[in-house]
Amino acid sequence: MTSDTFIASIDQGTTSSRCIIFGHDGKPVGSAQKEHEQIFPRAGWVEHDAEEIWVNVREVVGAALGNADVKAEDIAAVGITNQRETTLVWDRTTGKPVYNAIVWQDTRTDELCTRLAGDMGTDRYQHITGLPLSTYFAGPKIRWILDNVDGVRERAEAGELCFGTMDSWVLWNLTGGTDGGIHVTDVTNASRTLLMDLETLQWREDICADFDIPVSMLPEIRTSSEIYGEVRPKGVLAGVPIAGILGDQQAATFGQACLEPGEAKNTYGTGNFLLLNTGTTPVRSEHGLLTTVCYKLGDKDTVYALEGSVAVTGSLVQWLRDNLGIIKNAKDIEDLAGTVEDNGGVYFVPAFSGLFAPRWRPDARGVISGLTRFANKGHIARAALEATAFQTREVIDAMRADSDVELTTLKVDGGMVVNELLMQFQSDILGVPVVRPVVNETTALGAAYAAGLAVDYWSGEDDIRANWSDDKTWEPDLDPTVRDEMYARWNRAVERTYDSA
Ligand SMILES: Nc1ncnc2c1ncn2[C@@H]1O[C@H](COP(=O)(O)OP(=O)(O)OP(=O)(O)O)[C@@H](O)[C@H]1O
Ligand SMILES: [Mg+2]
Numbered sequence: 001m002t003s004d005t006f007i008a009s010i011d012q013g014t015t016s017s018r019c020i021i022f023g024h025d026g027k028p029v030g031s032a033q034k035e036h037e038q039i040f041p042r043a044g045w046v047e048h049d050a051e052e053i054w055v056n057v058r059e060v061v062g063a064a065l066g067n068a069d070v071k072a073e074d075i076a077a078v079g080i081t082n083q084r085e086t087t088l089v090w091d092r093t094t095g096k097p098v099y100n101a102i103v104w105q106d107t108r109t110d111e112l113c114t115r116l117a118g119d120m121g122t123d124r125y126q127h128i129t130g131l132p133l134s135t136y137f138a139g140p141k142i143r144w145i146l147d148n149v150d151g152v153r154e155r156a157e158a159g160e161l162c163f164g165t166m167d168s169w170v171l172w173n174l175t176g177g178t179d180g181g182i183h184v185t186d187v188t189n190a191s192r193t194l195l196m197d198l199e200t201l202q203w204r205e206d207i208c209a210d211f212d213i214p215v216s217m218l219p220e221i222r223t224s225s226e227i228y229g230e231v232r233p234k235g236v237l238a239g240v241p242i243a244g245i246l247g248d249q250q251a252a253t254f255g256q257a258c259l260e261p262g263e264a265k266n267t268y269g270t271g272n273f274l275l276l277n278t279g280t281t282p283v284r285s286e287h288g289l290l291t292t293v294c295y296k297l298g299d300k301d302t303v304y305a306l307e308g309s310v311a312v313t314g315s316l317v318q319w320l321r322d323n324l325g326i327i328k329n330a331k332d333i334e335d336l337a338g339t340v341e342d343n344g345g346v347y348f349v350p351a352f353s354g355l356f357a358p359r360w361r362p363d364a365r366g367v368i369s370g371l372t373r374f375a376n377k378g379h380i381a382r383a384a385l386e387a388t389a390f391q392t393r394e395v396i397d398a399m400r401a402d403s404d405v406e407l408t409t410l411k412v413d414g415g416m417v418v419n420e421l422l423m424q425f426q427s428d429i430l431g432v433p434v435v436r437p438v439v440n441e442t443t444a445l446g447a448a449y450a451a452g453l454a455v456d457y458w459s460g461e462d463d464i465r466a467n468w469s470d471d472k473t474w475e476p477d478l479d480p481t482v483r484d485e486m487y488a489r490w491n492r493a494v495e496r497t498y499d500s501a
Contacts, residue, residue: 006076028441116211138165227243
């Protein structure tokens with residue numbers, strides 16, 4: 001490939017859709033981004049309008065090309081990465097969704113999950129899927145749509161409907177939609193449904209039967225790096241091959257060059273997601289982590305990961321902005337938190353969607369503890385930032401317990417890592433250095449790599465390693481007794497969130 005060609009990466013995220021154009025050196029040359037509406041029909045429910053998202057995706061692709069001053073002919077391939085688990089069912093003939101997309105944070109399937117667990121418990125499918133039965137994953141959300149939207153079960157059984165996560169929705173539309181759109185997903189997204197066997201990488205008909213989901217509505221499972229089809233019939237990228245799909249957290253792991261067993265990254269976005277590459281055998285967790293597919297590049301062996309998913313981190317900053325109004329913009333939280341010397345004894349456990357890893361407590365709800373007449377909004381802001389770091393510490397403790405890997409540094413990325421106060425506290429509470437790479441848009445970058453490798457734009461994983469470089473490192477600087485005391489108080493606050501749903 002000539003050096004004046006590029007890879008376009010579409011990042012369909014929880015809060016926004018982005019398109020970033022990357023060059024050979026893995027640096028962005030242009031981008032565009034658009035937020036979409038967060039729909040909260042009632043407590044615990046979170047939805048997106050999938051048609052709005054598709055409009056936004058097309059818009060940001062066009063705008064990113066313009067911003068990079070690059071023509072469609074100069075794009076060698078397109079990669080797709082996406083918010084995972086967010087569940088959509090649409091009609092193959094009309095292209096219309098039958099219901100809004102149900103977002104990964106949505107807890108409406110709580111009771112359904114309890115029913116499916118029955119006497120066998122929430123670990124019923126863990127040995128097959130690597131996952132506990134939880135509202136987080138796509139399978140129960142599909143079942144909810146089949147049970148609760150009029151006429152949908154009949155239409156699904158008649159083969160009229162498609163299920164997909166947002167990767168599938170974007171790909172189907174890009175490849176022609178009702179006119180021959182391709183209905184596939186990749187192994188990483190499929191591994192988040194509770195319906196895929198981690199070893200065979202195929203749908204499990206027995207689990208689908210337990211869930212009462214017709215297998216015919218599921219997309220075909222493909223690898224993360226291969227040519228799925230090309231953009232058609234017309235539109236800005238017509239004729240360009242789509243050659244990579246990775247769920248957003250796996251994409252960030254790939255983009256951070258965590259390519260060897262023992263390498264890990266933590267992404268600080270809407271939630272936090274720490275993934276540890278465990279190599280070509282899936283490692284089963286005994287401490288509340290998920291086993292998931294990290295990536296599969298074409299015919300190469302499948303690479304697995306252990307994952308600690310935390311539901312609420314950056315979205316707590318948004319909550320302080322939108323629901324409390326104590327900041328105007330997300331970045332203002334750093335200055336507000338900096339108005340106080342320490343948290344003043346205030347701990348904020350944002351269990352808005354229950355608690356995910358490592359505790360998996362759907363019955364938990366948020367708590368602010370340690371309030372006194374002294375506490376002010378600075379303390380609340382500080383406690384909110386510290387919550388992100390404490391939740392990360394819990395996940396890392398679980399990872400240490402599950403694997404022999406000793407963490408020496410933590411690679412970080414995502415929207416929150418521009419926050420220096422948070423990064424310093426993260427290093428303090430972990431007792432290890434925290435390092436941020438030059439290209440912080442690792443999610444989009446990882447999907448670009450997956451696509452670029454499939455079309456020989458990059459020749460191999462060594463190119464990814466060579467392109468990675470560090471920007472800034474934070475070293476721990478907190479008295480270990482203070483650290484342990486704070487962590488103990490955090491743990492007491494977490495226990496107060498239980499039995500509150
Ligand atoms: N300076 C900041 N300090 C703390 N949090 C911040 C700051 N700037 C942004 N955030 C938070 O970062 C999050 C956005 O990060 P990012 O764009 O990586 O999220 P994301 O989860 O990838 O979203 P999406 O799923 O839409 O891609 C928001 O929740 C926002 O509140
Ligand atoms: Mg993202």
